[in-house]
Amino acid sequence: MSRLVALIASPRSVVFLTAVVFALVIGALNPNFLSVATLIDLLRNSLVTGIFALGVMMVLASGGIDVSFTAVGVFAMYATVSLVLGLDLPMPVVGFFVIAALIGAGLGILNGLLIGVLGLPTLIVTLGTLSFFRGALLTFVGTTYISNVPRNVIAFARTNIVRLENAVGQLVSLPLAFVVLAGVAVVVALMMNVTQFGRKIYAIGGSEEGARRIGIDVGWVKLRIYVIAGGIAGLAGMTHFTLSRMANPFDLVGSELDVIAAVVLGGARITGGHGSVSGALLGALVITMINTSLLSAGVPSYWQKVVVGVLILVGTGLPIAIERFRSQRARLARPA
Amino acid sequence: MAEPLLTMSGISKAYGPVRVLENVDLSLSAGEVRCLAGENGSGKSTLIKILSGVVAADGGTVTIAGRRLGNDARAAIDAGLSVIYQDFSLFPNLTVAENIAFLRFVAQGRRWNNIAEQRRLAGDVLARMSVDIDPRVLVETLPVASKQLIAIARALANDARIIVMDEPTTALTRNEVTRLAGIVAALKDDGVAFLFVSHKTEEVFSFCDTITVLRDGHVVAAGAVGDFDADRLGREMTGRSIAHERIARADAPPQPVFLETRGLTRRGDYADISLELRPGEIVSILGLLGSGRTELAQTLFGMVAADSGEIRIGGEPVAFAHSSEAVEAGIGYVPEDRLTEGLFLDQPIGDNITVASLEQSASGGLLDRRSLAERARRAVERLRIRTPGIEPPVATLSGGNQQRVVLARWMERSPALMILNGPTVGVDIGSKREIHELLVGLNRSGTALLVVTDDIGEALALSDRILVMVNGRITAAFDPRTADEDTLYAAVTTGGDR
Ligand SMILES: Nc1ncnc2c1ncn2[C@@H]1O[C@H](COP(=O)(O)OP(=O)(O)OP(=O)(O)O)[C@@H](O)[C@H]1O
Numbered sequence: 119m120s121r122l123v124a125l126i127a128s129p130r131s132v133v134f135l136t137a138v139v140f141a142l143v144i145g146a147l148n149p150n151f152l153s154v155a156t157l158i159d160l161l162r163n164s165l166v167t168g169i170f171a172l173g174v175m176m177v178l179a180s181g182g183i184d185v186s187f188t189a190v191g192v193f194a195m196y197a198t199v200s201l202v203l204g205l206d207l208p209m210p211v212v213g214f215f216v217i218a219a220l221i222g223a224g225l226g227i228l229n230g231l232l233i234g235v236l237g238l239p240t241l242i243v244t245l246g247t248l249s250f251f252r253g254a255l256l257t258f259v260g261t262t263y264i265s266n267v268p269r270n271v272i273a274f275a276r277t278n279i280v281r282l283e284n285a286v287g288q289l290v291s292l293p294l295a296f297v298v299l300a301g302v303a304v305v306v307a308l309m310m311n312v313t314q315f316g317r318k319i320y321a322i323g324g325s326e327e328g329a330r331r332i333g334i335d336v337g338w339v340k341l342r343i344y345v346i347a348g349g350i351a352g353l354a355g356m357t358h359f360t361l362s363r364m365a366n367p368f369d370l371v372g373s374e375l376d377v378i379a380a381v382v383l384g385g386a387r388i389t390g391g392h393g394s395v396s397g398a399l400l401g402a403l404v405i406t407m408i409n410t411s412l413l414s415a416g417v418p419s420y421w422q423k424v425v426v427g428v429l430i431l432v433g434t435g436l437p438i439a440i441e442r443f444r445s446q447r448a449r450l451a452r453p454a
Numbered sequence: 455m456a457e458p459l460l461t462m463s464g465i466s467k468a469y470g471p472v473r474v475l476e477n478v479d480l481s482l483s484a485g486e487v488r489c490l491a492g493e494n495g496s497g498k499s500t501l502i503k504i505l506s507g508v509v510a511a512d513g514g515t516v517t518i519a520g521r522r523l524g525n526d527a528r529a530a531i532d533a534g535l536s537v538i539y540q541d542f543s544l545f546p547n548l549t550v551a552e553n554i555a556f557l558r559f560v561a562q563g564r565r566w567n568n569i570a571e572q573r574r575l576a577g578d579v580l581a582r583m584s585v586d587i588d589p590r591v592l593v594e595t596l597p598v599a600s601k602q603l604i605a606i607a608r609a610l611a612n613d614a615r616i617i618v619m620d621e622p623t624t625a626l627t628r629n630e631v632t633r634l635a636g637i638v639a640a641l642k643d644d645g646v647a648f649l650f651v652s653h654k655t656e657e658v659f660s661f662c663d664t665i666t667v668l669r670d671g672h673v674v675a676a677g678a679v680g681d682f683d684a685d686r687l688g689r690e691m692t693g694r695s696i697a698h699e700r701i702a703r704a705d706a707p708p709q710p711v712f713l714e715t716r717g718l719t720r721r722g723d724y725a726d727i728s729l730e731l732r733p734g735e736i737v738s739i740l741g742l743l744g745s746g747r748t749e750l751a752q753t754l755f756g757m758v759a760a761d762s763g764e765i766r767i768g769g770e771p772v773a774f775a776h777s778s779e780a781v782e783a784g785i786g787y788v789p790e791d792r793l794t795e796g797l798f799l800d801q802p803i804g805d806n807i808t809v810a811s812l813e814q815s816a817s818g819g820l821l822d823r824r825s826l827a828e829r830a831r832r833a834v835e836r837l838r839i840r841t842p843g844i845e846p847p848v849a850t851l852s853g854g855n856q857q858r859v860v861l862a863r864w865m866e867r868s869p870a871l872m873i874l875n876g877p878t879v880g881v882d883i884g885s886k887r888e889i890h891e892l893l894v895g896l897n898r899s900g901t902a903l904l905v906v907t908d909d910i911g912e913a914l915a916l917s918d919r920i921l922v923m924v925n926g927r928i929t930a931a932f933d934p935r936t937a938d939e940d941t942l943y944a945a946v947t948t949g950g951d952r
């Protein structure tokens with residue numbers, strides 16, 4: 119019993135358990151739902167959200183918030199594709215990802231300078247750069263779909279790690295782009311937990327003044343956070359490109375709140391200092407599941423918003439309630 | 455003594471038009487413990503922040519072991535400086551172990567994080583301090599006293615050559631203070647130097663070898679501790695003599711009981727509390743940290759529920775579900791941990807003072823800004839809050855002046871009963887007397903005061919009656935006109951610490 123209580127006393131596990139219950143309910147409505155195929159489909163659909171979520175998690179952990187990452191992602195993706203096609207370079211697939219990451223990181227420098235060096239508030243800065251990056255993309259780079267995707271990218275997109283037929287005979291597959299998510303996840307997890315840089319991010323999120331007082335160069339750490347987050351957003355943009363096999367400059371922007379919701383569901387706090395890779399990934403899976411599976415179960419789409427909202431409230435509220443209950447019990451157990 | 459380890463010379467600092475420090479000199483040799491004394495707002499914390507490179511001085515130099523330091527926190531740490539800040543400056547979201555080890559790891563310029571080593575380091579330091587705190591828990595889940603101990607542990611973990619302690623004992627029990635004194639003595643023998651700030655006079659004399667006194671940002675006296683006694687220290691700090699005796703007052707005319715409790719019990723916190731309080735009366739609950747005094751105060755203010763027993767206000771039984779109901783009933787509460795529970799640090803001083811009594815300046819649902827400002831200004835004057843105006847945020851005030859803002863807020867409401875939990879923790883001796891006099895004055899206008907404190911001098915100076923609380927029970931009652939410090943000390947400490 120107490121194990122169970124301990125388990126649901128953290129936001130992440132509450133969200134996880136609710137997601138499982140949720141899946142069981144959908145499964146009851148639609149028996150085909152509970153299958154390996156669904157899980158794979160879910161993974162595929164959450165790749166882009168998941169990569170974005172990792173960058174956003176870093177920013178939230180440092181006590182900031184980033185809403186510009188979708189614009190960074192789409193800018194990096196579209197600029198990379200136009201650049202490579204425009205110059206007609208023979209470019210390996212890895213090259214696309216590297217260039218997109220570099221462009222994303224370059225855009226991240228702007229966020230980083232404004233936030234880390236000038237010390238401006240993160241929400242204001244990234245709201246501004248969201249609009250600026252997107253405007254610059256549409257004004258200076260282009261507004262047309264690019265659908266003549268290079269052959270090697272198509273080949274990459276068609277390569278699957280797993281491929282299955284689901285109960286109703288549709289093919290589901292997990293594309294090779296999954297390794298991008300896995301790679302970013304491993305790197306970010308190591309960075310956040312094993313390096314002092316990652317620990318400094320949490321320290322700044324916990325108390326910025328405190329971090330400064332123990333000799334942490336807060337501005338420099340922040341600058342690097344936004345550069346890395348920008349690079350990650352570039353990778354997410356490029357992943358999106360390979361999955362959709364077309365470069366659309368109007369994509370991605372607009373999905374910021376879903377990603378931020380995913381990270382918050384995964385236990386990060388808007389006030390900073392908390393957040394983990396596993397949480398961010400779990401959050402991305404849950405958000406994707408709600409967004410796609412409700413549709414497949416025939417539930418009207420506006421219910422998705424309700425479910426996400428309830429999940430955020432329960433996920434953050436229940437652990438607090440449990441903690442109160444536990445300290446009450448602990449007190450009553452003490453000798454009078 | 456040999457060549458000083460630390461020399462600060464000609465330090466000056468102004469915040470806008472406010473000159474906080476002027477031409478301050480201070481030195482510290484290896485193995486020396488120097489007390490930095492001064493009233494609230496005299497510039498002690500500012501001087502410390504300049505020393506640690508957190509705040510830039512306008513003029514003057516800081517030299518540690520022959521090396522000039524600029525405005526650079528990292529360089530100061532590298533030179534062997536560790537600071538225990540007045541506000542602790544911990545990371546609430548990290549574990550105890552990581553908090554303790556972080557400073558050291560940053561100082562060593564590490565790239566990799568080693569959790570096992572963190573645990574070991576934290577375990578060692580906490581063991582050296584004989585403190586029993588689980589290094590794996592998050593700091594945000596711990597009470598204030600533990601946070602203060604962790605702030606101390608962090609400074610000790612960095613093998614510092616100079617340790618600065620800005621009011622390190624405000625939340626500690628007597629046993630913990632004694633242990634801290636032991637650690638300081640041991641480190642002194644190893645040649646570690648200390649700069650020690652405290653408003654508790656007996657600590658100054660038991661910890662320190664030398665004293666530097668600041669008044670309005672100037673050094674007004676410096677010398678060996680033997681050259682000072684409590685009276686001289688008070689005089690140098692404030693420029694006048696500070697009285698200690700019980701504040702004279704006329705007896706309050708007998709009135710019906712306002713607050714009454716019978717057999718109030720909350721398991722694990724306090725048991726069988728029966729007390730009575732009349733308008734115009736000041737009762738002190740004298741108890742150590744952990745004696746259940748805070749939980750009792752919180753219960754009377756509707757913040758935590760009692761398990762059994764009865765509270766009556768004006769003869770009527772009440773059961774507060776929430777503190778707002780206590781406020782409705784005319785009760786005010788000044789919390790123990792004012793910095794986190796009481797103040798909106800980034801908001802203007804004026805708004806902080808009037809926020810609990812907006813209705814006094816409202817008509818027809820609209821606020822009268824001018825009347826708000828006027829009331830705030832009067833409160834600042836009455837409580838002698840040291841500030842250029844009511845507009846700056848509370849965060850710019852010195853620690854002791856922040857305490858006065860909380861007091862001012864509740865005084866504005868003129869409650870029928872005011873519960874004060876440690877009303878003068880961190881307040882200098884001169885202001886303490888002033889606040890006591892203000893409280894007695896407030897009380898003569900009919901307010902009942904319940905003072906929760908561990909400061910025996912305070913209880914004696916302020917109260918009409920003293921109730922001693924030990925291990926959750928009221929064990930004795932004293933008349934402050936006849937009681938003496940030693941008797942009270944014995945009564946409070948019997949049954950042990952905590
Ligand atoms: N950031 C700031 N902006 C403006 N004024 C400030 C700032 N920091 C401190 N001050 C002012 O400097 C003066 C000295 O403050 P300081 O905190 O050094 O006092 P202190 O001696 O530590 O007092 P206490 O005993 O109350 O802690 C105060 O008048 C305070 O209001």
Ligand SMILES: [Mg+2]
Binds near residue numbers: 499540620852853854
């Ligand atoms: Mg101070």
